[in-house]
Amino acid sequence: MSGETQGKLTILDIARLAGVSKATVSRVLNRNPSVDPVLAQRVMKVVQEHNFVPNITATVLAGGRTQLIGVLAPPLNWPAIPEIMRGVAEYLEGSPYEIVLYCIGSQRNHADVLNRILAMRMISGLLAIFPGGLARQLPVHFQQGLPLVMIDDQEEPEGVPWVGVDNLTSAYKATQYLLACGHTRIAHIQGPLSYHCTVERYQGYCQALREAGITPDPDLLFQSNFEQSGGRHCASVLFARERDRWPTALFIGNDEMAYGFLEVAQELGVRIPEDIAVVGFDDYIISAHTNPPLTTVHQPFSDIGRTAIDLLLSMIDHMSEKQPTRDGRQTSGGVPTQDYRMDPPCIHLPTTLVQRASSRSVLPASRQPGSNS
Amino acid sequence: MSGETQGKLTILDIARLAGVSKATVSRVLNRNPSVDPVLAQRVMKVVQEHNFVPNITATVLAGGRTQLIGVLAPPLNWPAIPEIMRGVAEYLEGSPYEIVLYCIGSQRNHADVLNRILAMRMISGLLAIFPGGLARQLPVHFQQGLPLVMIDDQEEPEGVPWVGVDNLTSAYKATQYLLACGHTRIAHIQGPLSYHCTVERYQGYCQALREAGITPDPDLLFQSNFEQSGGRHCASVLFARERDRWPTALFIGNDEMAYGFLEVAQELGVRIPEDIAVVGFDDYIISAHTNPPLTTVHQPFSDIGRTAIDLLLSMIDHMSEKQPTRDGRQTSGGVPTQDYRMDPPCIHLPTTLVQRASSRSVLPASRQPGSNS
DNA sequence: TTGTAGGCGTTATCAC
DNA sequence: GTGATAACGCCTACAA
DSSP states (O other), X not given: OOSOSTTOOOHHHHHHHHTSOHHHHHHHHTTOTTSOHHHHHHHHHHHHHTTOOOOHHHHXXXXXXXXXXXXXXXXTTSTTHHHHHHHHHHHHHTSSOEEEEEEOOSXXXXXXXXXXXXXXXXXXXXXXXXXXGGGGGHHHHHHTTOOEEEEOSSSOOOSSOEEEEOHHHHHHHHHHHHHXXXXXXXXXXXXXXXXXXXHHHHHHHHHHHHHTTOOOOGGGEXXXXXXXXXXXXXXXXXXXXXXXXXXXXXXXXXXXXXXHHHHHHHHHTOOTTTTOEEEEEEOOGGGGTSSSOOEEEEOOHHHHHHHHHHHHHHHHHHHHXXXXXXXXXXXXXTEEEOOTTTSOOEEEEOOEEEOOTTOOOOXXXXXXXXXXX | OOSOGGGOOOHHHHHHHHTSOHHHHHHHHTTXXXXXXXXXXXXXXXXXXXXXXXXXXXXXXTTOOOSEEEEEESOTTSTTHHXXXXXXXXXXXXXXXXXXXXXXXXSSOHHHHHHXXXXXXXXXXXXXXXXXXXXXXXXXXXXXXXXXXXEOSSSOOOSSOEEEEOHHHHXXXXXXXXXXXXXXXXXXXXXXXXXXXXXXXXXHHHHHHHHTTOOOOGGGEEEOOSSHHHHHHHHHHHHHSOGGXXXXXXXXXXXXXXXXXXXXXXXXXXXXXXXXXXXXXEOOGGGGTSSSOOEEEEOOHHHHHHHHHHHHHHHHHHHHHSOSSOOSOOEETTEEOOOTTTSOOEEEEOOEEEOOTTOOOOSOGGGOOOSOO
């Protein structure tokens, strides 16, 4: 209310009002310690009274760092994205940074997006969420000094800082849970094999079975597409079999396919969990509302976003302190400073199994399995 | 692949390579018609070969317009937001513009956000989605020349360009549908009265009843909070009554409350739609998955986003052609140019009623109501 | 510690 | 039509 931002003041105006030079104002604004605290006070007072905010474009042009973080994301209505973005946005709210959002859809010339973004030289770091085909270009830019973090489940995390979950362990626990429920014929619907998470989840599934002395039965493995339609398809195939070839439980590679599966089950009058217990993976919001509500592995999406952005900001702080290419090791304030480029961090967040009505123990009440994870 | 963007070329480099001056390159890049087509060709060739993209910060600083659209939004995991953003992003993909996303959560000093955004002088237009308390400041900035569009259901659309749905008509049709189903005791759960949409939806509800010769019964009107908890609460209150005071149908002011209502109904064994038919408003993704799936008024969120951004871009084109404050009327190319500031456009998009299992006709089969609006 | 001056990459206003 | 050149607002040596 006090100072209208319209008058487009510049540091020069502030300088005059405070009776100092542009340079001093600039220094105050950038918290340069070499300025007299008294002067700084005076300047800050003027700045606040007039609600002054430096022109960011000029700042960048002059070589300062932007307060802008680029976020490369698939369409926001993909189920996991809003939650991830919430984590990102909430974290960034407490910082001076803003988000520049690059949504990659179908139309855009994918190959060029990254180049354009970087050519604009506007962001000081990039968070790449499910970058798909763009994942290939990421390591290069990272090596060239762009602070960069990837959230992905498709490519194997290599060459760039990465945040995600431990799919193998998660799938292992999900399967173990079904085993603990007393099931022995446990089927699995997996996603596209090109996805890294597909493989990991399958491995976790197999490992749990083997440890229980069960050999994974190829007859109980379905390969699909991670989409609802895929779940529907697998359901039809499965339910078309004679009843004694059905499994008693099913671990589905993601929730989306589970939705399709549950739909078909309901249409065909197959009772879940009585006839078949179902466990999914992801725990999108919808999963609590399906019929029946879906037992599933909860991915902490907002935490993933938060963690990724936290890592990114620390990378920005760190990488900007050093020259583009310097010798690896150095120490700051007793804390051993890692060289992100030599050894890109890879953070795995824990998942939890959320039990809902789509699964249930087939054991007598006295031997129910524990609650979760 | 051809031209690495790393070398940070400038128009000066391009100029040299093409054997022309900076000015000419700039003109070519900005499609200035006063440049020799042959020269333009030569320049463009160099530009493309080197994958050159002008430094956007310099462009802005020099007075050119940014290709950045500010989007002010609530947390992205609010149900309607991802769909709206999808519309926005998809539309923008076909344009040279990018999104700067400002998520407003709880922490941030709300009053300042807008000032900061504008002080940075980085965006050429602003899309305000459910701005809440910030709505008050919008008209001022709009009048001062900032291209601005609001998507909101809380404030009455006045003083700023606005895109949304016709709540009154939508509610009217929803109620009319229940009447056509044969219901006469139709209850309504409304949201906070401070919301403009609450009032409009209530008016539509009343109007439909009155036209059917029914006086709205205060006993069948519930005032709540637009949240799931509110729906639960109303359900408990309602179901605690003697059975003959129950309505046979219920028009709920938004889907969120409907979810809560359905939950309680299921917990208490009340059959939907047999005991009470339920119609909601919004049609969030979850609504197709509830138990039973929810009949509801579909808001075309992605269209709303698309329309809003379309309007915004045309405003940007238009408002930048004129001096900050000039005389009102002028004509361009035979098309009468509107002065957005004199008369802010207000676009109402149509809704559709989506029929699902939570509602059903109580009439004999021969007199079923038609499918939808 | 503080001020001065040059430069960041573009656009825009001039002359030519 | 084309080419110099002065802004644009800030940062940062360098000088004082």
